[in-house]
Amino acid sequence: MRNPAQPRLGDLTGLRNAEIGCGRGNFAIFLASRGATVTAMDFSENAIQIAKERSERLQVNVEWRVGDAQSTQLPAEHFDIVISCECMEHVSEPRGMMLELARILRPGGRLLLTTPSQLNAQLLGWAHAWWNREPYNSGSGVQPHENLFFTWQIHRWLRQSGFRITGRDARIFQYLLLPRVNPARLRIDNMPSNWMAKIFRPFGLHQLYEASKTRP
Secondary structure, eight states: OOOTTGGGOOOOTTOEEEEESOTTSHHHHHHHHTTOEEEEEESOHHHHHHHHHHHHHHTOOOEEEEOBTTBOOOOTTOEEEEEEESOGGGSSOHHHHHHHHHHHEEEEEEEEEEEEOOOSTHHHHHHHHHHHTOOOBOSSOBOSOOOOOOHHHHHHHHHHTTEEEEEEEEEOEEOOOOTTSOGGGGEESSOSSHHHHHHHGGGOSEEEEEEEEOOO
């Protein structure tokens, strides 16, 4: 599946790019192949080792780091583009992570962030987990941390961290969850028209935010 940030990348030639929460490195390798200078970080040593071996095999140069998205130890105001996909919902201090992404991005630089909004039928899953006193499982397994976000929280944190939102996308509109029924049968992946996409955007499970850093 194509990374949702990919259509918004533009020309990356010569740009310093950080991917925070890079997993096994597929997208970071793609960014480097597009001409970016890439630093990619994940908390998992195993994932970074797999990513490093893959990039060496493909002869693509990426600086791989094991680190904490909430305190990356990367230089301040260094990167032209910072990308983080499906990471913020799994950290213990998401507000701190947002501030850290702002810290490492240069003024005028771009942030591409994806993280879920649960303003849809996924709330039934959260309610079920709470009622049964079980950890929430989004369908991809129980995570060490799983944060319940609504899109207006991310808007507020972006503004408070010095960002101006310049673009939005949303997909996967989950309208119902039923026992023993595949959730993919009870959702719309993409709205069929632009006006419907705009109206229903807050209810999309997968949210993308494009933002510009407006102040140090």
